[in-house]
Each structure stands twice: as C-alpha cells, then as structure tokens.
Amino acid sequence: MSQSCETSSQSTVQYGPAPFHAEGKGDVILRSSNGVNYKVLRAILALASPVFDDMFEIPQGSNAPDSTEVPIIDVSESSQVLHSMLKLFYPTPIVTITGYPDAFGLIQAFDKYLIDVKGLYP
Secondary structure (H helix, E strand, O other): OOOOOEEOOOOOOEEOOOOOOOOOOOOEEEEOOOOEEEEEOHHHHHHHOHHHHHHHHOOOOOOOOOOOOOOEEEOOOOHHHHHHHHHHHOOOOOOOOOOHHHHHHHHHHHHHOOOOHHHOOO
8 A cells, every 4th residue: 555644844743644644634643653643533533433432532631622732642553554444434535455464454453443344335
C-alpha cells in the first residue's frame, strides 16, 4: 500500500495523508507505533468501534474543555495498519491490502477495537 506522510512545518512531526493530515478537521490525534499522527474525528471512531466510544467517555484530565490542544492517543498499530483501518471508517476509496502482514495487522486491530466488519459494507 502506498501512502504518503507529510511533515508538519512546526516540527518534525509526521502526519498521515488527507483527510488525516495536520490541517484536517479532527478533534483527536491517533499516533501510530512508528510515530505517524492521524488527526481524526471522535464521532467517526466512536461509531465504528465500541472501544473508541468507551475511551472517549473517560474524562481526559490534561485536556480541559477550554483547552485548544488536540489530545493525542498513542496506539500500538503501525501507520500502515492504522491508515487502512481509518480509511475503512471514513467515506474514502476502498482500501487495498497488499500482503499478509497488512491483512493480519488489520484483523488484529479490528479484534482489539471490537469492530464489526459486517457493519462497514452494505
């Protein structure tokens, strides 16, 4: 799978491609195990996964309601697996899985986040 990452001009922080880039409309950042940030919408994650839904119900101590900082959640998935998973949640073109490691990583992530595959496609 070919995906390009962009580097924020503010520092050496890497972001995934649109719609998950630094200027995206997300209200939370998921950081992959290899350090790539994905700016995403909580509502989309919560609809796709009961694990994310429950996670967002937990009060975030350092991010008060008046804070302008976007919270960052570190996840154990690689950027390739995280990117594929997010593309399945968002209204974007179909994901192409290029090999067994990507497929296996995606299956593990779906299991971890309790994602119902039947609900992704009609």
